[in-house]
Amino acid sequence: MIDCKKIWMNGSLVNHDEAKIHVLAHTLHYGSSFFEGIRAYETDKGPAIFRLDEHIERLFASCKIYRTEVPFSREEVKEAIFQVMKANELKSAYIRPLVYRGYNKLGVNPTTCPVEVMVAAWFWGAYLGEEAINSGINAMTSSWRRLAPNTMPTLAKAGGNYLGSQLIKMEALENGYDEGIALDYHGLVSEGSGENLFLVKDKVIYTPTLASSALLGITRDTVITIAKELNYEVREESIPRELLYIADEVFLTGTAAEVTPVASIDKIQIGNGDKPVTKEIQKYYFDVVKGVRILKEEWLTYVK
Numbered sequence: 001m002i003d004c005k006k007i008w009m010n011g012s013l014v015n016h017d018e019a020k021i022h023v024l025a026h027t028l029h030y031g032s033s034f035f036e037g038i039r040a041y042e043t044d045k046g047p048a049i050f051r052l053d054e055h056i057e058r059l060f061a062s063c064k065i066y067r068t069e070v071p072f073s074r075e076e077v078k079e080a081i082f083q084v085m086k087a088n089e090l091k092s093a094y095i096r097p098l099v100y101r102g103y104n105k106l107g108v109n110p111t112t113c114p115v116e117v118m119v120a121a122w123f124w125g126a127y128l129g130e131e132a133i134n135s136g137i138n139a140m141t142s143s144w145r146r147l148a149p150n151t152m153p154t155l156a157k158a159g160g161n162y163l164g165s166q167l168i169k170m171e172a173l174e175n176g177y178d179e180g181i182a183l184d185y186h187g188l189v190s191e192g193s194g195e196n197l198f199l200v201k202d203k204v205i206y207t208p209t210l211a212s213s214a215l216l217g218i219t220r221d222t223v224i225t226i227a228k229e230l231n232y233e234v235r236e237e238s239i240p241r242e243l244l245y246i247a248d249e250v251f252l253t254g255t256a257a258e259v260t261p262v263a264s265i266d267k268i269q270i271g272n273g274d275k276p277v278t279k280e281i282q283k284y285y286f287d288v289v290k291g292v293r294i295l296k297e298e299w300l301t302y303v304k
């Protein structure tokens with residue numbers, strides 16, 4: 001079970017055990033939900049939520065793609081997040097806002113069903129394990145591709161998209177790997193089941209373009225900003241699978257995964273095992289999210 005005493009649902013805080021929806025809710029049958037994963041870190045000035053505005057914007061963008069009107073304003077959702085942080089007395093947290101289609105009628109058309117919103121927050125440690133943050137994970141190229149263009153929009157962080165992610169993740173775990181890396185429809189590198197991907201070759205940093213069916217990751221943007229700050233050249237390009245095998249370094253990024261090195265892919269060791277660029281960026285990232293180093297003032301929202 002997830003340890004969170006209070007959850008915000010449609011305007012008020014409710015106890016964990018009362019945060020329920022009907023089994024005939026539209027979202028349960030057709031995947032009609034949109035969500036965010038946001039982290040708050042402990043800082044000298046109390047808990048700070050990292051890039052809150054960008055996460056709220058992406059949540060509303062996901063809803064817009066699916067013609068879904070959120071019944072609360074951006075300010076109200078932010079306020080809900082503060083309330084949940086305080087009610088659960090969290091110093092650091094993983095925050096999960098979710099917009100979903102509730103219960104009225106069944107049938108594919110979602111528009112007859114009410115749009116509901118919930119926010120939960122709890123402590124969530126390293127996504128791929130503490131050890132992975134240092135030594136890196138072993139990944140495989142998934143036999144499952146990411147969603148093809150003009151099928152399901154990958155720029156929307158929609159619940160339904162994560163059926164694809166689940167196939168990628170389960171296949172990797174069943175085969176003894178930590179994570180799966182998916183190719184796009186054209187066979188080019190896309191992303192992990194819940195992370196964006198970067199590689200380093202000859203001191204240049206590469207990441208797939210948005211046309212490769214990846215999510216427009218907020219950590220991806222943070223890492224690009226940090227890399228440029230450190231005077232690295234960053235290229236957003238189409239990446240052939242085999243470039244991963246001959247890269248000097250590969251790492252994954254995400255709110256949950258933070259900056260996680262990849263040690264091997266398909267049992268091929270990445271580089272010589274040293275990860276100087278990944279380590280440099282990872283350290284910078286942790287300093288920025290924890291407010292030790294201020295890169296952009298507006299990236300940290302302190303919980304009032």
Ligand code: PPE
Nearest residue numbers: 037193194195196215217218219254255256
């Ligand atoms: N791609 C996918 C498919 C994805 O789910 C995430 C976040 C990212 C890239 C990175 O995006 P960002 O967090 O904005 O840097 N995955 C979220 C959910 C993970 C989960 O298991 O749940 C997350 O990291 O919060």
